[in-house]
Amino acid sequence: xxxxxxxxxxxxxxxxxxxxxxxxxxxxxxxxxxxxxxxxxxxxxxxxxxxxxxxxxxxxxxxxxxxxxxxxxxxxxxxxxxxxxxxxxxxxxxxxxxxxxxxxxxxxxxxxxxxxxxxxxxxxxxxxxxxxxxxxxxxxxxxxxxxxxxxxxxxxxxxxxxxxxxxxxxxxxxxxxxxxxxxxxxxxxxxxxxxxxxxxxxxxxxxxxxxxxxxxxxxxxxxxxxxxxxxxxxxxxxxxxxxxxxxxxxxxxxxxxxxxxxxxxxxxxxxxxxxxxxxxxxxxxxxxxxxxxxxxxxxxxxxxxxxxxxxxxxxxxxxxxxxxxxxxxxxxxxxxxxxxxxxxxxxxxxxxxxxxxxxxxxxxxxxxxxxxxxxxxxxxxxxxxxxxxxxxxxxxxxxxxxxxxxxxxxxx
Amino acid sequence: xxxxxxxxxxxxxxxxxxxxxxxxxxxxxxxxxxxxxxxxxxxxxxxxxxxxxxxxxxxxxxxxxxxxxxxxxxxxxxxxxxxxxxxxxxxxxxxxxxxxxxxxxxxxxxxxxxxxxxxxxxxxxxxxxxxxxxxxxxxxxxxxxxxxxxxxxxxxxxxxxxxxxxxxxxxxxxxxxxxxxxxxxxxxxxxxxxxxxxxxxxxxxxxxxxxxxxxxxxxxxxxxxxxxxxxxxxxxxxxxxxxxxxxxxxxxxxxxxxxxxxxxxxxxxxxxxxxxxxxxxxxxxxxxxxxxxxxxxxxxxxxxxxxxxxxxxxxxxxxxxxxxxxxxxxxxxxxxxxxxxxxxxxxxxxxxxxxxxxxxxxxxxxxxxxxxxxxxxxxxxxxxxxxxxxxxxxxxxxxxxxxxxxxxxxxx
Numbered sequence: 085x086x087x088x089x090x091x092x093x094x095x096x097x098x099x100x101x102x103x104x105x106x107x108x109x110x111x112x113x114x115x116x117x118x119x120x121x122x123x124x125x126x127x128x129x130x131x132x133x134x135x136x137x138x139x140x141x142x143x144x145x146x147x148x149x150x151x152x153x154x155x156x157x158x159x160x161x162x163x164x165x166x167x168x169x170x171x172x173x174x175x176x177x178x179x180x181x182x183x184x185x186x187x188x189x190x191x192x193x194x195x196x197x198x199x200x201x202x203x204x205x206x207x208x209x210x211x212x213x214x215x216x217x218x219x220x221x222x223x224x225x226x227x228x229x230x231x232x233x234x235x236x237x238x239x240x241x242x243x244x245x246x247x248x249x250x251x252x253x254x255x256x257x258x259x260x261x262x263x264x265x266x267x268x269x270x271x272x273x274x275x276x277x278x279x280x281x282x283x284x285x286x287x288x289x290x291x292x293x294x295x296x297x298x299x300x301x302x303x304x305x306x307x308x309x310x311x312x313x314x315x316x317x318x319x320x321x322x323x324x325x326x327x328x329x330x331x332x333x334x335x336x337x338x339x340x341x342x343x344x345x346x347x348x349x350x351x352x353x354x355x356x357x358x359x360x361x362x363x364x365x366x367x368x369x370x371x372x373x374x375x376x377x378x379x380x381x382x383x384x385x386x387x388x389x390x391x392x393x394x395x396x397x398x399x400x401x402x403x404x405x406x407x408x409x410x411x412x413x414x415x416x417x418x419x420x421x422x423x424x425x426x427x428x429x430x431x432x433x434x435x436x437x438x439x440x441x442x443x444x445x446x447x448x449x450x451x452x453x454x455x456x457x458x459x460x461x462x463x464x465x466x467x468x469x470x471x472x473x474x475x476x477x478x479x480x481x482x483x484x485x486x487x488x489x490x491x492x493x494x495x496x
Numbered sequence: 497x498x499x500x501x502x503x504x505x506x507x508x509x510x511x512x513x514x515x516x517x518x519x520x521x522x523x524x525x526x527x528x529x530x531x532x533x534x535x536x537x538x539x540x541x542x543x544x545x546x547x548x549x550x551x552x553x554x555x556x557x558x559x560x561x562x563x564x565x566x567x568x569x570x571x572x573x574x575x576x577x578x579x580x581x582x583x584x585x586x587x588x589x590x591x592x593x594x595x596x597x598x599x600x601x602x603x604x605x606x607x608x609x610x611x612x613x614x615x616x617x618x619x620x621x622x623x624x625x626x627x628x629x630x631x632x633x634x635x636x637x638x639x640x641x642x643x644x645x646x647x648x649x650x651x652x653x654x655x656x657x658x659x660x661x662x663x664x665x666x667x668x669x670x671x672x673x674x675x676x677x678x679x680x681x682x683x684x685x686x687x688x689x690x691x692x693x694x695x696x697x698x699x700x701x702x703x704x705x706x707x708x709x710x711x712x713x714x715x716x717x718x719x720x721x722x723x724x725x726x727x728x729x730x731x732x733x734x735x736x737x738x739x740x741x742x743x744x745x746x747x748x749x750x751x752x753x754x755x756x757x758x759x760x761x762x763x764x765x766x767x768x769x770x771x772x773x774x775x776x777x778x779x780x781x782x783x784x785x786x787x788x789x790x791x792x793x794x795x796x797x798x799x800x801x802x803x804x805x806x807x808x809x810x811x812x813x814x815x816x817x818x819x820x821x822x823x824x825x826x827x828x829x830x831x832x833x834x835x836x837x838x839x840x841x842x843x844x845x846x847x848x849x850x851x852x853x854x855x856x857x858x859x860x861x862x863x864x865x866x867x868x869x870x871x872x873x874x875x876x877x878x879x880x881x882x883x884x885x886x887x888x889x890x891x892x893x894x895x896x897x898x899x900x901x902x903x904x905x906x907x908x
Contacts, residue, residue, distance in 0.1 A: 097532045099523025100707055100718075104514055106537070111511025120509040121544070123537035125518070132533075265512075272602075274609045274629075277568040284569070295506050296568055297513065298648070306512060361780075361801070367787025368773075368780035371801045375779025378855050378888055380803075386811070387801035389773070389783045395798040395841065399811070429807065443790050453601065471601055475627060476790055478650060 085256055087118035088140040092133060092151035092161055093235055096125045105150045105240055117258030128152050130164040141228045151235030153218035155197045161232060169223045171207030178212060179219040211247035215239045220247060260314040264321050266328055267342055268335040269302035269489045276303060279331055290320055300481035337492055344488040345373040351495040352383040360429035361387035362400055362421040365439040370484045385429040400424030413438050415456055418467050422460040434460045435487050441479045453479055457487040459494050466494055497668055499530035500552040504545060504563035504573055505647055508537045517562045517652055529670030540564050542576040553640045563647030565630035567609045573644060581635045583619030590624060591631040623659035627651045632659060674721045674729040678740055679754060680747040681714035681901045688715060691743055702732055712893035749904055756900040757785040763907040764795040772841035773799035774812055774833040777851040782896045797841040812836030825850050827868055830879050834872040846872045847899050853891045865891055869899040871906050878906055
């Protein structure tokens with residue numbers, strides 16, 4: 085079954101707003117067993133709406149549209165759909181009473197404009213909106229359904245979950261879908277694909293699709309199996325994951341929503357151990373990645389952003405001569421930062437990073453991107469040199485995730 | 497002139513990734529004077545790519561596509577465009593040497609798969625990619641240009657700015673557009689719009705559009721004037737900005753790309769002064785916001801992420817009794833953190849934050865969101881209580897930007 089998503093709104097076409105509705109809908113439709121073939125964004129224009137709806141309905145079994153249902157005259161979706169599917173506007177009493185309730189709760193008067201939100205085309209099946217004024221509408225043409233929802237994300241999501249999903253489950257017969265994401269780090273995409281070329285053939289023979297999703301936080305591998313028998317699909321994916329573990333086990337750090345910060349935090353929690361960070365070029369970003377997670381105070385003692393040589397000396401006890409003889413971006417200094425962090429924070433594990441994030445700061449033999457990273461427990465230290473790229477922001481991210489991956493290896 | 501955006505990638509259609517490229521491109525194309533008429537996302541399928549390119553090129557003067565240029569077999573954009581526009585794949589030497597350089601910098605071998613990234617259709621004009629392996633490609637058919645860029649956001653953005661924008665400015669004759677963004681902080685959207693209701697009427701009478709762009713880092717007000725005479729448009733906007741300064745001057749902290757961290761850093765640089773940060777609930781995020789900016793070592797001495805009471809005592813010298821009597825989230829503790837930061841880092845200005853980011857940690861009289869923020873110079877201190885909301889991530893962001901705004905007032 086094929087589905088399309090249509091997002092309507094001038095704000096999308098001028099780039100004022102990032103379209104988050106589409107990804108949310110695409111994820112939900114995919115999980116229901118649809119193949120999403122197109123996501124289209126168009127302005128609030130009757131002509132554009134009519135054209136897009138006609139076109140997408142010819143190509144799909146289901147079209148979900150969002151947006152253009154507001155009470156102001158620049159919102160064109162409802163009148164256009166009424167023209168397109170026929171019928172006339174009728175008052176939908178249950179929607180009116182919800183709207184009335186909404187305004188009473190907010191202590192606001194119910195104006196004529198707001199009342200008109202409860203008018204819907206007689207040709208549609210309405211969907212109640214418990215969080216806003218615009219009801220949803222389901223239309224049918226031939227074998228295709230069009231569902232029109234408001235563009236406000238939480239209204240749309242609630243209506244999809246409460247009203248649209250049950251409708252879909254009743255009216256479509258969909259295949260079983262099992263998905264699994266394998267999260268990797270420390271191997272570039274091209275090396276990964278070389279290593280996995282036979283594996284990909286194996287997947288293809290078993291009708292499993294594989295997608296590579298690269299970012300500075302690693303490459304996620306998404307496996308997707310579609311069929312009729314959910315338990316058979318699950319076993320197939322389990323086998324595939326075992327195969328993957330044999331091929332790139334060292335690079336796999338987690339599955340699905342797990343991230344390097346979340347996996348490292350879980351490992352520390354499992355060991356009842358604590359962590360501190362001494363960072364230079366990453367400037368607080370590593371601490372931020374860890375403290376972003378709820379409950380991080382269990383395992384995180386704190387961090388020092390040692391952005392100057394003085395701070396490295398005074399707060400972390402890095403020896404002045406080390407800094408003079410080797411420079412701040414050097415192995416001995418990162419080693420001393422690790423020792424300092426363990427001592428100062430009285431913790432079980434430490435992270436240290438010193439590098440040249442750029443664009444300035446390069447010197448002979450130390451180009452922009454040169455970064456020493458290190459991790460330590462009370463017993464052992466691991467320090468590595470990495471040379472990242474030219475972009476400051478990306479260098480900061482790569483240094484942070486690379487050192488978290490190194491820590492994970494130490495924690496294993 | 498009409499433009500369309502085509503984003504290619506299975507990850508978009510299964511909702512695994514939010515399409516941020518489209519909004520960025522739509523914003524940039526709109527600023528250049530294009531009317532963006534469609535944003536379309538399709539899977540990595542030759543058939544879908546060919547159909548979409550043909551259709552969009554018929555409707556537009558410019559089509560920008562992103563994605564599908566990776567080295568793996570699931571990436572279909574390059575072979576499809578080569579079929580569509582004719583010619584054959586040829587080696588682009590300048591791209592090969594950039595790729596070679598990239599791998600040498602990372603100390604990795606250059607495999608055949610990576611070398612193949614430098615092959616481009618003979619029918620295109622290449623765009624160099626300084627940050628990744630896939631070159632961009634410009635094709636022409638009739639009066640329409642198609643520009644194909646990689647989907648990795650930072651590669652795409654750099655190539656658009658360095659390669660595509662100059663090409664557009666040379667090859668299209670576009671209307672004059674003058675835009676100015678006024679960046680505000682510390683006033684909620686509904687209050688702002690009440691204060692600006694007369695001003696909006698004045699703008700409308702002068703054909704200037706106004707957009708509100710709210711985020712945890714403040715509300716940006718974007719003024720846009722379109723016409724033929726650039727200097728007349730500029731004067732109109734200057735007048736409008738003067739008007740705005742009279743209405744909400746205290747809340748305006750900068751213009752266009754200026755952010756609170758960049759404006760604060762500039763102010764400090766202007767005074768030849770230095771800053772340090774003592775943060776608890778913001779967990780390194782304030783330090784990260786400042787050190788993200790190139791050259792921040794001029795003004796940033798460092799930071800302490802004091803995530804435990806022990807750290808507040810040992811590193812910042814916060815008195816044990818203060819912590820016991822008032823709790824870590826209290827005015828006296830933030831005052832002591834400020835003093836500690838000034839002393840430890842020997843700097844001119846300090847920032848301190850202690851709060852309950854959530855979801856746990858609330859106590860009687862201190863709900864999630866309770867946050868004490870403070871700033872200090874050697875002579876003076878300013879400490880404020882704020883109560884933010886329930887979302888951890890947003891609380892961290894709001895605390896960080898609110899304290900930077902407070903510091904800016906102290907620096908004025």
